[in-house]
Amino acid sequence: MPELRKDLLHDKWVLIATEQALEPRFFPINRNGTYVRKDKVCPFCAGNESLTPPEIAAVRKDNSAPDSPGWIVRTVPSKYSAFRLEGELQEEQQSGIYYSCNGLGKQEVVIGNSDHSCEFHHFSLERIELIYRMFKERYQALASDPRIKYIQIYKNQGLFAGASQEHSHSQIVALPIVPLHVTIPASYYQQNQKCLLCTIMGQERENGKRIIYESEYYILLSPYASRFSYETWIIPKEHKEHFGGISEREISDLARTLKTFLNIMLDSLSNPSYNIVINTGPINGVSAEGAHWFMEINPRFIITNGFEMATGYYTNPVAPELSASLFRQRMLENDQ
């Protein structure tokens, strides 16, 4: 079983695979910046269903059988996951000052289409809605396990976003502990008796300089302290603690807004790699007071270097006010 080990010098958890080590030749990248493909045949393409572990859930046409072609959206356990949903969370004192947890948890992969070459932003609105419905379904299923305290949904698109597979996909990780930064809005709430993200939205609306767009249910903005150039947040206007509570109407609005924005972003920025991460509140007995779910879209132009690694300070050569102005103009043109 893998371990979560505490890095005492940086106050971070590190997930360590103690059972089997990757050899350097199997790492996803090499120095020349080319992919080292783990699989010669793509395990996410139609017809290759046997290359993944058995599917957990799927949207299928024509009553096609599980683990056969005919699916529209398919969820499978991650083949390379370091997590296992077995037993109880155990924090163990290791020799002296070290301590670790067992890798209790679950990692799933949501494959949003069976066509290798079609990327997420080219998917139909209906397909994007199906994917977000799948996220909600899996979120709720994983949240029903009381050992799970946090659910992380994310997407890595492209080599420089850390994607190890070229075929478009997203991932869901169910964790037995709550990441440190998830507790920041809770601290803010305890000190100020109000939601940090609602406060930020209020200020941004008054100021206007970093607002990109407002849809029926969401605000799109460039955050004041953007860590990534052209970083964009999609925030539900109404205070909602958990992504898992998203309604049908909110899913439709999100799919439409996200598809439009991604196409504009990728076109404006010459098609960079990007990550989408969904921040949400903790669950199952951990207070979600002050939590407000939101989505980050982070294009990846710059590789973390030694300065960021050592100091924790990100460097962003593009002011968020400029980023917002570019995207605002193009979202406006798109509406007309």
Add this chain to the structure above:
Amino acid sequence: MPELRKDLLHDKWVLIATEQALEPRFFPINRNGTYVRKDKVCPFCAGNESLTPPEIAAVRKDNSAPDSPGWIVRTVPSKYSAFRLEGELQEEQQSGIYYSCNGLGKQEVVIGNSDHSCEFHHFSLERIELIYRMFKERYQALASDPRIKYIQIYKNQGLFAGASQEHSHSQIVALPIVPLHVTIPASYYQQNQKCLLCTIMGQERENGKRIIYESEYYILLSPYASRFSYETWIIPKEHKEHFGGISEREISDLARTLKTFLNIMLDSLSNPSYNIVINTGPINGVSAEGAHWFMEINPRFIITNGFEMATGYYTNPVAPELSASLFRQRMLENDQ
């Protein structure tokens, strides 16, 4: 002037260039994983001295003139720095809850040789010693400014280590604030009245599984919670708070040990990109109690993905015990 803006959601400072934005076509990488060179002519090669700002310090042969060829090691201000050493540190309340600091500080580049194609691990021992003497000289010069509270020395080697120039070089950044993680050993000291790194070294020596090598002045080990696969630390055996206090004998031992280790690491791992960062104690009125300088060598095989970005949890597919065993064996063979 650039700003350090506080990212309230992640409790991090972000250095934002508010004066001029990079256009996407000038970013160092593109989606296909190839360098977009900022300069067609390398500004770090002999003969191109006019392409950098005037030099701050240099080791030169034959009394050659500043900013002309004939140098062995050369230090220049960073052309793309977001820091300026002007005025006083000012924390400013921005609208509402936001706040920022001005980008007070200084960023310098140390060019360790004039030959574009020769990488650091191929440098002679004498040259590596000259580079570390230059680091010490610049550390002490920058530390003499009372506005500076922390000095970060680091090296980015290769595309996947975030290097924007191919020509081997290192960087020194003088900061007016102390990075958050630098305060962790101080907290440990206050609670336990002992040095965290000395405690770790003591345990590692007893256990032995993660020790790679001991030289006269240094221990090399794979840290218990290695964030990067094959991450290696070089720690002074004696408790020393600041890198700037390194002696001539310690520089010689460090140069020899580092050169040997880097050659073994790069050969064992098929020549990956890597970062070297020097962690050291805060200065100029900020207590360095519990600080113990050390060096991290981090090979870069995996690009940060959405999971690490969102949760702050690193994933490492190579157990440090395996990494240590590989390097220990080869360091031993080298000694025989």
